[in-house]
Amino acid sequence: MKYAIVNGIKTEASKGITGICPCCGSLLIAKCGELRINHWAHKGNRNCDPWWENETEWHRSWKDHFPTDWQEVIHFDKDGEKHIADVKTLNNWILEFQHSYINPAERRSRNHFYGKITWIVDGTRRKNDLKQFSTWVSTRTQVSPKNLIFKVSFPEECRLINEWEDDNALVFLDFNQTTQDGDSFLWLIFPTITKGTAYVACFPKKRFVELHNKLQFDNFVQNELNEIMNIIRNGIARNKNQDQRSALLMNAENKFRKKPRIRL
Numbered sequence: 546m547k548y549a550i551v552n553g554i555k556t557e558a559s560k561g562i563t564g565i566c567p568c569c570g571s572l573l574i575a576k577c578g579e580l581r582i583n584h585w586a587h588k589g590n591r592n593c594d595p596w597w598e599n600e601t602e603w604h605r606s607w608k609d610h611f612p613t614d615w616q617e618v619i620h621f622d623k624d625g626e627k628h629i630a631d632v633k634t635l636n637n638w639i640l641e642f643q644h645s646y647i648n649p650a651e652r653r654s655r656n657h658f659y660g661k662i663t664w665i666v667d668g669t670r671r672k673n674d675l676k677q678f679s680t681w682v683s684t685r686t687q688v689s690p691k692n693l694i695f696k697v698s699f700p701e702e703c704r705l706i707n708e709w710e711d712d713n714a715l716v717f718l719d720f721n722q723t724t725q726d727g728d729s730f731l732w733l734i735f736p737t738i739t740k741g742t743a744y745v746a747c748f749p750k751k752r753f754v755e756l757h758n759k760l761q762f763d764n765f766v767q768n769e770l771n772e773i774m775n776i777i778r779n780g781i782a783r784n785k786n787q788d789q790r791s792a793l794l795m796n797a798e799n800k801f802r803k804k805p806r807i808r809l
């Protein structure tokens with residue numbers, strides 16, 4: 546963990562000090578070595594929160610975009626179950642920074658526990674994920690000329706998408722990519738609407754951070770995101786209608802062909 550309670554204050558680990566775990570109240574020891582980033586650990590390396598993932602530099606740099614008060618917040622549900630959220634914003638959005646693989650069942654239980662959750666996934670963990678994702682996304686079609694939402698078929702051909710796309714929460718993939726102007730961006734995977742098709746969009750990292758820090762993420766979800774989801778749904782409905790129309794045409798053509806010739 547990044548923080549322990551020392552003399553009643555959220556404190557980062559430094560050599561030789563001890564603190565109290567904000568989750569279980571037991572003693573924490575500051576670990577300040579060279580192999581891993583400075584962190585707090587329970588005695589014997591056990592973890593009081595089974596959902597806790599050992600932190601990487603990637604976790605830390607993400608958390609540092611948000612106020613200290615929002616980082617490592619204990620979240621209780623109505624049954625008293627508690628977990629440490631990586632970041633919990635003032636608007637109760639939980640940001641989970643996920644480096645290692647998480648199985649779908651566990652992810653669903655976290656979605657259920659936290660409710661308003663946004664996943665940020667480290668896309669750089671496995672060597673081939675970016676290459677595979679880039680190949681897959683290059684087969685995209687644009688959803689409408691007005692926006693940069695892309696429709697991509699065969700999500701099963703991309704391991705990372707396959708692992709994350711069936712989620713009903715918002716998922717952002719972080720491949721540590723930048724535009725030509727040097728602006729970092731993420732890939733937003735929209736919640737799945739139909740099987741066999743995924744919808745993705747480039748999303749500026751700065752905007753993601755700002756929307757949360759300025760408490761505008763609810764607004765983004767309720768207005769912008771819902772509007773995009775409607776465009777996607779309408780597109781699907783339109784395509785279905787077109788399919789039905791072409792089926793009607795084909796039937797009509799077949800009938801015409803089968804029509805017996807009139808003898809004169």
Ligand SMILES: [Zn+2]
Nearest residue numbers: 566568569593
């Ligand atoms: Zn603990």
